[in-house]
Amino acid sequence: MYYEFYIDVFFVVNLFMDFLVLCLTNRILRGSAKPWRALLGALAGALGISLFFWLSKEINTVNILIFSIGMSFAMVWLDCRPCRGKELLAGVLACWGISFLLGGLLYALPPRAGKGILIFFTITFTAYWILNTGIRLFKYLKGKAVLRCRVILETGGQKIELKGLLDTGNCLTDTDTGKPVCVMEKSRFSGMLEKKQQDALESFCAMEDFGEGDAENLKPRFLIYTALGCERGLLPVVTADRLVIFWEGKKICLSQAAIGLSDAPLSPYGKFEIIISPKILDS
CATH class of the missing domain: 1.10.274 (Enzyme I; Chain A, domain 2)
Structure with missing residues (x-):
């Protein structure tokens, strides 16, 4: 043929x-x-x-x-x-x-x-x-x-489990340490602290005098950020002992994690409790 x-x-x-x-x-x-x-x-x-x-x-x-x-x-x-x-x-x-x-x-x-x-x-x-x-x-x-993940946060001997959201729009970086910043509700984080630490953190966020010894382990500082509807804002940032993220079968651990504290609720229906920076997954 x-x-x-x-x-x-x-x-x-x-x-x-x-x-x-x-x-x-x-x-x-x-x-x-x-x-x-x-x-x-x-x-x-x-x-x-x-x-x-x-x-x-x-x-x-x-x-x-x-x-x-x-x-x-x-x-x-x-x-x-x-x-x-x-x-x-x-x-x-x-x-x-x-x-x-x-x-x-x-x-x-x-x-x-x-x-x-x-x-x-x-x-x-x-x-x-x-x-x-x-x-x-x-x-x-x-x-x-896939954007949802399980998160465990540890600080001061306390441990809580949170529902995390991987947000590609979260590009916050701690100017002191260079680490990516995750954001959670301040009230949720305060629940892990002792009464003196809670009061010291509240005073710091309100820019009032506070007992530095009570909040020494948290290393509180402010981070300047820009967001929709806010050209220049101040976000309180603290240091947590350990952050563990479970995502796609992997366990990602970050010591001395930078945590931004939000006064406003992150999710009105409680679908997530902490916003995870995608930079952590690449670290």
Whole structure:
């Protein structure tokens, strides 16, 4: 049986498909790679598979599979530049999964719908946006649940468990220690203190004279911050002995944690009791 093989068309089709697959892979991995990186990976993939079909003396399922797996690792590395082997493997699996889904959407269409290169690109791009929308929706719904975490705060020999919220908008940093600042309600934190410490903390927050010895362990200070509706405010900050965060199966411990104290309730319905800075997760 005789087949006509157009290497230029084969290259362009693979370049287009690989680019879309790598863009979706980068989104799944929460990468920040720019489109040119995906284009570089797609170019390597399309060039590699084209040379493979052009130069190979024998083509069968085994050598195609081996070549495709190796090429997938190279493409994902060029696009996402994962730091660990686990992330690279996850990227390759995501790449193959997206390829199967994208191919499945194309095969689900009537045979006549795929005739013509322009129609093929249009259908493929539409399938890409369907998958892209699905990934964004899944990450949004998952993110609403993942942003909640369990928190244990320890200070002065007292320990309390809190419901935490990971807030990407919390960029507060303690100017004294350089540590990220988490925010909780002042009344909740005061409940962990002795009466003398409570009175000293209240006096400090009101900018009145207070017994420094009573609040010495807390190291109270003020942090200047900017927020919506407040161009320049002062947030009381204290130091807690230990902060433990349980998030996505990981246990993150921070000693001498900086805690900002809010007079206003953080959540009217009590859905969370402390706002966690995302910088802690990267520390």
